[in-house]
């Protein structure tokens with residue numbers, strides 16, 4: 001048996017957080033064709049796998065500690081390499097803020113999705129919360145062994161993410177906002193009309 005890499009404090013923190021996030025949205029998954037955008041170290045993706053019929057995972061990279069590298073489809077980051085309405089459900093968890101020009105990317109998500117989009121994002125109300133969120137995101141991901149690019153303009157305020165959703169005309173099935181540290185964790189379950 002291969003020795004397992006030692007998990008950092010941030011690594012086990014992310015794993016615990018992901019278990020909680022899955023409980024938050026698992027009831028909204030369906031046994032159909034699912035796309036997961038962003039894989040991180042793969043724990044959340046692999047917990048989702050038994051809950052759906054077919055899971056496609058897209059990321060721009062894997063890491064030495066990724067547990068499911070052979071199951072991740074690596075692509076350039078834009079566009080999403082699938083035809084219109086390929087997936088019944090698309091899930092994107094704490095990944096939108098790692099994508100440059102993510103308002104444009106959001107249109108891609110809608111293009112490839114037939115029925116439902118599940119989004120988890122970390123949001124803020126003011127610039128102090130944004131700075132805290134940005135710096136903590138950088139540190140936690142680095143410590144966990146999943147460093148990836150951060151884009152200041154890709155973080156959403158609570159107001160901006162709601163405006164984006166409103167513009168698309170998606171139907172809100174379920175949402176919640178949980179205060180976390182100085183900022184927020186928000187879930188949006190959205191149906192395509």
Ligand SMILES: C[S@@+](CC[C@H](N)C(=O)[O-])C[C@H]1O[C@@H](n2cnc3c(N)ncnc32)[C@H](O)[C@@H]1O
Nearest residue numbers: 038039040044058059060077093094095098148
């Ligand atoms: C910090 S991790 C969060 C993953 C999340 N906790 C999960 O497992 O659902 C963000 C991931 O998004 C990936 N990423 C960045 N840009 C991307 C893009 N354009 N498409 C898909 N994944 C992307 C990064 O490589 C990284 O693995």
